[in-house]
Amino acid sequence: MGLIAGALLIVAYIGAAGAAFFAPYHYQRTALETRHVPPQKLHLGGGHGLHVYGLRASRDERTMELEFVPDPTQIHAVRFFSRGEEGSLHLVTSDGPMHLLGTDRMGRDLLSRMVYGARVSLTVGLVGVFLSMLLGSLLGTASGYWGGWADTLIQRVIELLAAFPPIPLWMALAAALPAGWSSIRVYFGITVILSLISWGGLARQVRGKVLSYREQDFVMAARASGAGHWHIITRHLLPGSYSHIIVIGTLAIPGMILGETALSFLGLGIRPPMTSWGVLLEEAQRVTVLLHYPWLIFPAIPVLIVVIAYNFLGDALRDAADPYSD
Template sequence: MAKKVSGTEPMTFSGFKSVTKSQLIWRQLKRHQLGIIGGIILILLYGFAFFAEFIGPYSSDLQVRGKAFHPPTRLHFFDEDHNFSLQPFVYNYKLVDRVFKVYRPDPTVKYPLRFFVRGEKYKFLGLIPSHIHLFGTEGPGHIFLLGTDKFGRDVFTRLLFGARISLSVGLVGILISFSIGALIGGIAGYYGGVVDNVLMRVAEMIMAFPGFYLLLALRALLPTALPSTTVYLLIVFILSFIGWPGFARVIRGMFLSLREQEFSLAAKALGSTDLRIILRHILPNTMSFVIVAATLSVPGYILGESALSFLGLGIQEPQASWGNMLAAAMNTRVLVSFPWILLPGFLIFITILAFNFLGDALRDALEPRMRTSRRTFTG
């Protein structure tokens, strides 16, 4: 017989538990497989870039004489007599054609692959001295996992150091431009009036110029013979200067709307200062948009740095960046004969895809209204 439930008794729900907002966001992110893949790729790329000195078997500017355009070195587990070895090894390569850079492996000379080997001295992040590398060969042998460039420098090592430049430009540039955009857009949207008109007209003037040509013009105004650190900072500044206006306009619109919401008006009625209202009530409500927009904007900054370095206006040799490494592929003969020179372009492509996948996933998780409207439009 069913038990009667009094109307005054509180109803309890067994088997249910409250879920926090962060848990809901993570649950939504896990459903976006491409976003998870993009996030994993970015973690790996930034991890490899961070530990570049340790992972790379050589320094980025080490030139090995007689090894220009050396092909990628193959790892072997079987020797010429088909004897199996648990420890991989590499053969020595002989240059048989100096004009066309043709190499042939010499099975009579082999070098075992070692892990945590002693190599060139370096300072990890410029601070901690060490000479231990993740892998390498003993004796006079060399291992070039991804071949060498025209100067006999290891492409794999230079890709690691180039990633440190190209990937960090995106993060630092976004941090600066979004900070400027949030400040200017927030002031314009919150106070309105003359302040709004002046700041937005300045932003529109910058946006009126094509971004890439403005980027080239600003860089061309500065000397080319500058230290790499100075060039890096200049590139970050130029990219940030070009990038903040669009973000400021969006933040301005959000502030115009949020300042009229009940929580903002209530805080003002209770005597809160403008700064407190902006920092405690309005700005937190824009963070989901900021995170999504920043993730989707990073590829543009990476492409900007790569384009400048590709054209010889960015990071200069011997400092490695993906852009100046890709500049070697402008020669048709090099491109056809030594296709591994294109690897920086492949990494740029993969990085941009990863950021876009992650940005889409964050947008779906943090901005469900945008997800709903997009599905309605496409469906």
């Protein structure tokens, strides 16, 4: 399962990196005349090859909302490796409207926005965990190596952070971000917030490793030879914890992704025009919206797949790094 999970994650990150190619449309392209279009089906045969039917609009007499149904008299061929409306190369395009996962209230293609949203949601996990691993490794090593007041101070800070429920703490810090910040500043602000809160668990585990290593013969020999503290930490103590740090970091990425998704879902995270999976799910908060447009919940599917894949990968890495595992 670890190999399958790793392959799925590689595909997800390749798709995110090449979003402009893999997405049929740009994520900001709006078409109000085709808003809330249900997912269209692909058809094959009839001498037309792979194609989608056109759309026929009618207004509901009760709600006065536009409703779209397939029109078999309009056939739009699906083309691969062709140029889209804006002139850039796409994996798949069509002669007419093609919304395989439907559209939102602005007529934006949901599939394209999910592919582009992966850029933010997936990189938040990586960048946030990198910062968290860096902070947790350094402070955990310092706590275990020097001990004394430094150990006491770092452990009390970790306990203070652990005393607060994570989601309310994320919400409080995210709400403090200035409303006038640009999307990119908000992105880095959310990433820093997630990493500053989640480093404590790794720091404690690294501290335990360092405590078991610091009296070992190879560390005592390094001290006797005149090696400095920085040399001992970076050459002897931290390398022994690398496998453990990698496993913990891999298992922490799903929490980062869920954290960003939750904050954006509540309107406290990534802000439009930037998009993420949490931003896309924000529109699906109301039950009435889901009853009329159930396809708006589709962005939850890649969130679940990526989180489960990371958990399987982390478990596989943990088993591989455990010398006592079967």
